[in-house]
Amino acid sequence: METKREIIFDKLVYSCIYEKHRGSEEFIPEHFLGFQLSGETHAFHADGNTVIPENTIVLVKKNQLIRTIKYPAKSGKYQFLSIMLDKATLQQYALENKIIVDKKYEGQQKIFFEADDFLQNYFVSLSPYINKKKDASPRLADLKIREAIELLLRSNVDFKKILFDFSEPFKMDLKEFMNQNYTFNVSVESLAKLTGRSLSGFKRDFAKTFETTPKQWLLAKRLDEAYYLIKHKNQKPANFYLDLGFENLSHFYTSFKEKFGQTTSQI
Incomplete structure (x- = not known):
């Protein structure tokens, strides 16, 4: 069965499958916040392999290569919801909130964390859009993305070093x-x-x-x-x-x- 991949609104993507699926290689150009609703994702990247289990939230940094294998849960369904945190939105947010980052983030490449009540409820609030019970206007979509940024910063202030680092990639070896x-x-x-x-x-x-x-x-x-x-x-x-x-x-x-x-x- 083919992967069901829907763009719910401009920067919100919902993926659903019912059997093991190998994803194609992807260049990740922007940060994104993802939630593993059911099943699990095995991600392969330059630093090794990572498993994203059910009910896990992941913040994936931009500018990297990732290959995935998606495994449905025992119930027979794989679901992953991701919301893109693009540069333009983050720059506007930083400008409005006078956020300046003068140090680079030095933590691990990919950040996984169990959903706290706020982040859990945030993704639950997106379900009406997935189920087509509600349409998101451009203004509402923008507010949902900003809400995601607010909740990320609330969960870990160091995330601002990731989200608001707008420097160009330096030349790598x-x-x-x-x-x-x-x-x-x-x-x-x-x-x-x-x-x-x-x-x-x-x-x-x-x-x-x-x-x-x-x-x-x-x-x-x-x-x-x-x-x-x-x-x-x-x-x-x-x-x-x-x-x-x-x-x-x-x-x-x-x-x-x-x-x-x-x-x-x-x-």
């Missing part, structure tokens, strides 16, 4: 970043932004660092990892090709034989 994130099947534009570079600057620095193009390097890197998994871990391509960033098995098999001169079964 290209070799370290690519070796951590080469399995994510996302655009070169997204990779450039994540490393704090323009597209042209990314391609230029990439050529200096790796002496090849991003596309050629990514393919070679993924194929080398695939060879290792087949040769030394006795794994089947069908079990890992998506995890390595390949879109389909046909492309993987063709590329593998072109690089190594053998089929996977001959290794």
